[in-house]
Amino acid sequence: MKRIGIKDVAAAAGVSATTVSHILNDVEGKRINVETRATVLRVARELGYRPNSLARGLRTSRTYTVGFVSDEIATTPHAGQIIRGAQDAGTEHGLLLLMLNTGGNPELERKAIALLLQHGVDGILYASMYHRVVQVPQQLRSVPTVLVDASADDPTVPSIVPDEEQGGLTATRELLEHGHRRIGFVTNIDDIPATRGRLAGYRAALAGGGIGFDPALVVADRSDAPGGYRAARTLLSSAHRPTALFCFNDRMAMGAYRAAAELGLTVPTDLSVIGFDNQELISENLHPALTTVALPHYDMGARAIARLQAVIDTSETTTGPAPQEVLRCPLVARDSVAPPPRS
Amino acid sequence: MKRIGIKDVAAAAGVSATTVSHILNDVEGKRINVETRATVLRVARELGYRPNSLARGLRTSRTYTVGFVSDEIATTPHAGQIIRGAQDAGTEHGLLLLMLNTGGNPELERKAIALLLQHGVDGILYASMYHRVVQVPQQLRSVPTVLVDASADDPTVPSIVPDEEQGGLTATRELLEHGHRRIGFVTNIDDIPATRGRLAGYRAALAGGGIGFDPALVVADRSDAPGGYRAARTLLSSAHRPTALFCFNDRMAMGAYRAAAELGLTVPTDLSVIGFDNQELISENLHPALTTVALPHYDMGARAIARLQAVIDTSETTTGPAPQEVLRCPLVARDSVAPPPRS
DNA sequence: CCAGCCTGCCAAATCGTTTGGGCACCTTGG
DNA sequence: CCAAGGTGCCCAAACGATTTGGCAGGCTGG
Numbered sequence: 001m002k003r004i005g006i007k008d009v010a011a012a013a014g015v016s017a018t019t020v021s022h023i024l025n026d027v028e029g030k031r032i033n034v035e036t037r038a039t040v041l042r043v044a045r046e047l048g049y050r051p052n053s054l055a056r057g058l059r060t061s062r063t064y065t066v067g068f069v070s071d072e073i074a075t076t077p078h079a080g081q082i083i084r085g086a087q088d089a090g091t092e093h094g095l096l097l098l099m100l101n102t103g104g105n106p107e108l109e110r111k112a113i114a115l116l117l118q119h120g121v122d123g124i125l126y127a128s129m130y131h132r133v134v135q136v137p138q139q140l141r142s143v144p145t146v147l148v149d150a151s152a153d154d155p156t157v158p159s160i161v162p163d164e165e166q167g168g169l170t171a172t173r174e175l176l177e178h179g180h181r182r183i184g185f186v187t188n189i190d191d192i193p194a195t196r197g198r199l200a201g202y203r204a205a206l207a208g209g210g211i212g213f214d215p216a217l218v219v220a221d222r223s224d225a226p227g228g229y230r231a232a233r234t235l236l237s238s239a240h241r242p243t244a245l246f247c248f249n250d251r252m253a254m255g256a257y258r259a260a261a262e263l264g265l266t267v268p269t270d271l272s273v274i275g276f277d278n279q280e281l282i283s284e285n286l287h288p289a290l291t292t293v294a295l296p297h298y299d300m301g302a303r304a305i306a307r308l309q310a311v312i313d314t315s316e317t318t319t320g321p322a323p324q325e326v327l328r329c330p331l332v333a334r335d336s337v338a339p340p341p342r343s
Numbered sequence: 344m345k346r347i348g349i350k351d352v353a354a355a356a357g358v359s360a361t362t363v364s365h366i367l368n369d370v371e372g373k374r375i376n377v378e379t380r381a382t383v384l385r386v387a388r389e390l391g392y393r394p395n396s397l398a399r400g401l402r403t404s405r406t407y408t409v410g411f412v413s414d415e416i417a418t419t420p421h422a423g424q425i426i427r428g429a430q431d432a433g434t435e436h437g438l439l440l441l442m443l444n445t446g447g448n449p450e451l452e453r454k455a456i457a458l459l460l461q462h463g464v465d466g467i468l469y470a471s472m473y474h475r476v477v478q479v480p481q482q483l484r485s486v487p488t489v490l491v492d493a494s495a496d497d498p499t500v501p502s503i504v505p506d507e508e509q510g511g512l513t514a515t516r517e518l519l520e521h522g523h524r525r526i527g528f529v530t531n532i533d534d535i536p537a538t539r540g541r542l543a544g545y546r547a548a549l550a551g552g553g554i555g556f557d558p559a560l561v562v563a564d565r566s567d568a569p570g571g572y573r574a575a576r577t578l579l580s581s582a583h584r585p586t587a588l589f590c591f592n593d594r595m596a597m598g599a600y601r602a603a604a605e606l607g608l609t610v611p612t613d614l615s616v617i618g619f620d621n622q623e624l625i626s627e628n629l630h631p632a633l634t635t636v637a638l639p640h641y642d643m644g645a646r647a648i649a650r651l652q653a654v655i656d657t658s659e660t661t662t663g664p665a666p667q668e669v670l671r672c673p674l675v676a677r678d679s680v681a682p683p684p685r686s
Numbered sequence: 687c688c689a690g691c692c693t694g695c696c697a698a699a700t701c702g703t704t705t706g707g708g709c710a711c712c713t714t715g716g
Numbered sequence: 717c718c719a720a721g722g723t724g725c726c727c728a729a730a731c732g733a734t735t736t737g738g739c740a741g742g743c744t745g746g
Contacts, residue, residue, distance in 0.1 A: 005732055016696045021734060031693055053462045054401045056731035062399065065441070065462070076651050077420045077624075096462060098408070099440045101430060118440060119396045119408070130472060225628035261604065281420075281624045285568035285597050293696045348702055359726045364704060398702035401731045645718055 004047050013043040020044070024051070065096045065118035066308060070127040071104045073299065077279065078297050079129055080267045082148060085301025087126060093309050095122075106137075113139045123308045125301075126150065130264055131161055131193050144311040148304045149297070151324060156317070158307055160300045164194050167329030168201020168246075169208075169294045173272045174291070174331055175244040176209045179339045180272060184235040184242035188223035188253050196246070198276065202246060204242055228255025236263055243340035244272035250282040253290055253336075268338035279331050288335035296327040303327065347390050356386040364386070366393070368404055400463055408439045409651060410459035413470040414447040420622065421640045425491060425576035428644025429468060429555060436652050438465075449480075456482045457656035465653045468644075469493065474536050487654040491647045492640075494536065501650055503643045507537050510636045510672030511544020511589075512551075514617045516632070517674055518587045519552045522682045523615060527578040527585035529595050530565040533543055536590070541619065545589060566591055571598025577616070579606055586683035587615035593625040596633055596679075611681035621675050639670040646670065 006024075010017040015036060019107035022030045023040045057063035068086060070079065087097055102109040116124060117139070124143055128134055128150035133151050136145070147159035175183050180333050185202050188195055216242060219225035219234050228247055235242055236259055248251035258268060265271045267288055275283060277316055278294035349367075351362040358379060365373045365685055400406035411429060413422065429606050435498045439660070441459055445452040459467060467486055471477055471493035478496050479488070481581045490502035528545050531538055546556050562577050564570035571590055578585055579602055590596035596618035600610060610631055618626060621637035646668060 006734095007732080018696055018698095018735085020696085022695090025734080027735085031695090033694060035692080049460045050457065052401075052732050054397050054406065055701090056734075058395070058397045058732080059734045061701080068442075076423070080422050082443065087442065094458075096458065097442045099411075099426065099430065100434075100444045101427060114393065115437075115439065116391045118746080144515070148649065225630065229630070230687090233373055251624070251628050255630075258630055279624060281594070281622060282628070285625070286593050287568065287572070287598075287601050346702095352704080360703080361705080361726055361728095364700080370705085374722085376724060379724080395702050396732090399704075401702080401733090402704045404731080601720090636724085679704095 001277075003052070004049055005052065006049070007160065009044045009047055009049050012047060012247060013040045015040060015226055041211050042299075061120065063120045063122055065098050065119065067098045067100065067113070067119075067124040068091060068127065069109065069112055069116070069124060070099075070101045070129060072101065072129040076129055077281065078149075078295065079127075081297035082301040082304075083115060085298035085303075086148075086305050087301070089302040089305035093305070094255025095305065095309075102327075106222055109137060110139065110141070113137060119142060121255065124288050125304050125308060127304075131164065133193070144308055145270055146304045146308045146311065148300050155324075157324070158311065158325070160304045160307065160327065161193070161221040162295050162300065162328045164329070165204065166326075167276060167295075168198035169205045170201070170329065170331050171198075171246050171276060171293045172202045172205030173208070173273060174333070175246060176205060176270060178244075178337055180242075180244040181209075181211060181340075182240070182242045182244075183217065184232075184245045185218045186228055186231040186235065186245055186247040186256055187218060187220045188248045188252070189220045190223065193265040198248060218234050221252075224251050225255035225258070226254025228315070230254075230255070232256035232259035238267065241296050244274070244337070247273065247275050249277045250275040250279040250290060251277075252288060252315050253292070254282055268336050270341055272337040273318065273341070274337055276329075283332070283334065286336075291334045291337045292332050293329050293330050295329055299327050347392055347583050348395065348396070352383065352387045352390055352392050355390060356383045358383060361549075367551060370493075387413075393429050399540035404463065404464055406463045407437050408441050408462065408464050409433065409648070410443065410456070410464040410467040411442045411470065412442045412452065412455055412459070412467060413472060415443075415444065415472040419472055419623065420640065421492075421620075422470075425644040425647075426555040426638035428641035429491075430644070432648035434644040436648070438648065438652075439451055440468075441549045449473045452480060453482065455566075458481075460486065460643070466655050468647050468651060470647075474507065476536070487651055489647045489654065497509060498667075499665050501654065501668070503647045503650065503668045503670065504536070505638050505643065506669045507540025507672070508544040508547065509669075510619060510638075511541035512548045513544070513672065513674050514541075514589050514619060514636045515545045515548030516551070517676070517680060518589060518615060518617060519554075521587075521615065521680055524554060524683075525585045525587075526560065526584070527575075527588045528561045528567040529571055529578065529588055529590040529592045529593070529599055530561060530563045531541060532572070533566065541591060558584060564595075567594050568598035568601070568616050571595025572602050573598070575602035576606075579603065579608065587617070587680070590616065590618050592620045593618040593622040593635055594620075595635060596635070597625055600629055611679050613684055615680040615683070616681055619672075626675070626677065631681075634677045634680045635675050636672050637675050638672055642670050 006017050006020050011022045020040055023037050023052055100112040102112050124145045125148055127148035131149050134150045151159050201234050219231040221231040247256050247258050253273055256273055260271050267273050275290050275292035278292045283290035283292050349360045349363050353363045363383055366380050407610050443455040467488045468491055470491035474492050477493045479500050494502055545639045562574040564574040575642035588599050590599055596616055599616050603614050610616050618633050626633035626635050
């Protein structure tokens with residue numbers, strides 16, 4: 001049961017392979033009799049003709065595949081969302097994703113990219129599993145590339161990143177709008193865009209609410225549950241304790257929940273908590289369910305493909321500036337935010 | 344800056360393309376002068392020659408790509424581990440993964456598989472995101488296929504699944520070995536292999552420990568944190584309450600933690616808890632960290648590729664029986680299991 | 687009636703590789 | 717000196733599509 005090719009269609013329709021190709025591809029400037037066209041289309045459908053992508057790719061050097069290289073696909077469910085977004089968007093353009101993760105090993109990364117190029121990918125998505133600044137490998141200069149959840153050291157490479165500052169602002173404002181005036185920020189100690197951006201958003205929101213920034217309300221620790229626990233304990237044990245906590249991420253919020261419980265504080269009546277990242281495994285399963293800010297992973301994947309497609313289509317006319325695309329982080333309201341207790 | 348091909352190498356080495364091909368592929372039964380061979384290899388390296396996979400695939404109908412189709416890549420980090428396992432194993436064989444997730448939509452699935460076939464994949468991994476029985480699409484009959492985390496309705500299709508029963512047994516035995524005699528099972532209500540298998544393992548372990556099975560110690564609810572909370576509350580409120588809980592998964596264990604806290608029970612001194620799945624986002628961030636049983640996702644991915652490769656290599660001699668491969672679920676000991684309290 | 691134009695189709699080259707079938711030359715034994 | 721047998725390499729035909737450049741034949745206008 002050999003796969004049927006363009007020749008089989010041609011024979012069955014009584015025309016040449018050339019004509020079949022013209023018809024199936026709607027080639028411009030070729031005149032085709034309307035009947036012939038109908039016949040060929042019918043025969044092709046009846047025979048279940050599928051073009052051989054390899055042959056086509058060989059001839060046209062367009063394979064409709066995109067490489068997806070990432071440093072860490074491992075633990076985080078975020079990865080999945082980016083992939084899903086990229087895939088869904090890719091499907092619309094008829095693109096397939098060729099996945100390769102490098103575990104952050106530069107040697108592996110070189111080989112991976114070489115392999116992708118060898119397979120003739122039309123472009124490459126270079127994804128980081130958390131928002132950071134990366135150095136773009138030299139090999140990627142020769143092929144359309146878009147960075148996902150990463151900024152380039154070189155501004156000519158387009159990239160898609162989340163708007164950390166807007167996210168921090170959204171989270172803080174949510175607390176302000178519930179009437180909180182004294183809001184603690186449980187932040188993390190790594191110097192990454194997320195840390196800086198969310199803090200900036202926090203400050204901006206306070207300023208917008210006419211509240212002075214109090215450094216004592218910002219405590220940094222490791223970005224996991226124990227870190228969040230420690231930081232939250234510190235904040236909640238202070239003399240004039242905050243009525244709400246904005247946590248750098250959901251894991252830290254999980255720690256904050258425990259700190260609150262230990263201190264006899266009930267969320268959200270005694271203490272409001274808001275997280276970041278929307279790790280559903282945590283935010284949905286905590287009690288009460290955690291209000292948080294979502295990272296737009298799905299959208300980042302989708303936008304990245306759209307962007308890549310644009311670059312591919314206009315590859316000749318390499319335009320100069322490649323603005324970085326910044327995506328909104330939406331609020332996901334659940335049950336951990338309430339007005340502050342009357343005191 | 345055109346890509347350099349076999350012809351360029353041939354020209355630079357002063358031989359024909361045929362000879363270059365023979366040398367680079369170590370073709371058997373072809374006599375090549377040892378010097379010529381050295382020269383060609385050197386030139387190829389110097390020029391940085393990379394074979395064009397499309398052309399090669401066209402000629403040999405081996406593309407060194409495999410399709411990875413899954414129903415849901417979404418929320419679960421499990422997915423990532425399967426992919427990572429498949430990828431790492433694939434890299435060893437020079438295989439690339441072509442990803443496509445169908446969201447469980449059969450229509451999409453048909454198209455996805457057709458697309459993969461069109462791109463000439465050498466085989467397909469059909470992955471489910473939780474262990475279940477699937478019906479194998481007709482189209483997959485014509486191409487080497489391996490099921491991952493899924494059993495086939497048709498036993499001739501090879502599949503890789505976790506050993507749920509052994510996992511349940513391991514978890515329960517871990518509690519037994521710490522001296523627990525009265526062990527509650529917080530299970531789930533869905534009728535899937537995991538539910539049946541883990542229960543069987545639980546019963547087997549009890550039997551092995553010379554303990555009678557008490558139906559009152561098994562409570563089923565939804566497989567999330569609230570479900571776990573309710574089930575655990577029921578069990579812990581009973582007259583003669585268990586000293587340990589085996590939870591169907593980590594989410595339910597998370598709920599059990601809350602139930603214990605509300606009842607004034609400390610984990611693990613008053614109550615031991617063991618989970619299942621090793622969702623690190625939960626198990627590592629709970630306090631105390633959750634002892635659990637891991638699903639061998641990484642290994643399933645890796646074994647699946649190995650298996651697929653075997654099928655591909657022996658595709659001619661389609662052997663009859665395709666045994667289902669069952670992988671061990673290892674214990675991941677953390678801090679939630681201790682000897683029972685003296686009472 | 688003929689030049690010229692349009693319509694509708696096709697032949698052949700091409701993409702980069704693999705592969706079956708030689709072909710030229712050299713050596714060796716008779 | 718010649719036939720036979722090796723050795724080392726190459727020619728040309730695939731693989732399945734796209735694409736360039738025609739080529740017939742019918743129609744139109746003069």
